[in-house]
Amino acid sequence: MSLKVLTVCLGNICRSPAAQGILQAKAAAKGLDIVLDSAGTAAYHLGKKPDTRSIAELRKRNIDISGQQARQIVQQDFNEFDWLLVMDKSNLKNVQAICPPEQQHKVRLFASFALNSSMQNDEVEDPYYGGDEGFAIMADHLEALADGFLETIL
Ligand code: 4NP
Numbered sequence: 001m002s003l004k005v006l007t008v009c010l011g012n013i014c015r016s017p018a019a020q021g022i023l024q025a026k027a028a029a030k031g032l033d034i035v036l037d038s039a040g041t042a043a044y045h046l047g048k049k050p051d052t053r054s055i056a057e058l059r060k061r062n063i064d065i066s067g068q069q070a071r072q073i074v075q076q077d078f079n080e081f082d083w084l085l086v087m088d089k090s091n092l093k094n095v096q097a098i099c100p101p102e103q104q105h106k107v108r109l110f111a112s113f114a115l116n117s118s119m120q121n122d123e124v125e126d127p128y129y130g131g132d133e134g135f136a137i138m139a140d141h142l143e144a145l146a147d148g149f150l151e152t153i154l
Helices: 015-029 052-060 076-080 089-098 101-106 132-153
Strands: 003-009 034-040 083-086 107-109
Touching (some): 003 015, 003 076, 015 034, 015 132, 076 101
Parallel strands (some): 003 034, 003 083, 083 107
């Protein structure tokens, strides 16, 4: 059975779709059987494609996330997924608050998988209100964390 991973942010249009795309690409390159999806804690952008700036930044890295559609996290996700990887501490608090006690171990700050232990408490900062450069920084950070995650679970 495949490992199932859900990436989670606030709006599900900037960070978690990018994290999904990057993890998917890296897992495929390593021949790993991982099923990915993403969700937001909020319902602001239901059904929308990722932010055009996330799509553009990932396209530069040969990853196409334009087919994704925003959705909100639901209770079933806690049964369905092996890992729920959240981008920041506010996401962590919000997801932990709705997660059944027996599934809490699945919910982790994505940065907790950073290979550099001094970076394991970091947040993947929300680039939504900033400029394009924030999306490049986000994608660099997500690439490093995806490497850390895949190395850790292998
Ligand atoms: P995301 O970024 O959580 O990385 O998708 C955001 C997208 C939209 C909003 C906030 C953060 N918003 O307030 O609409």
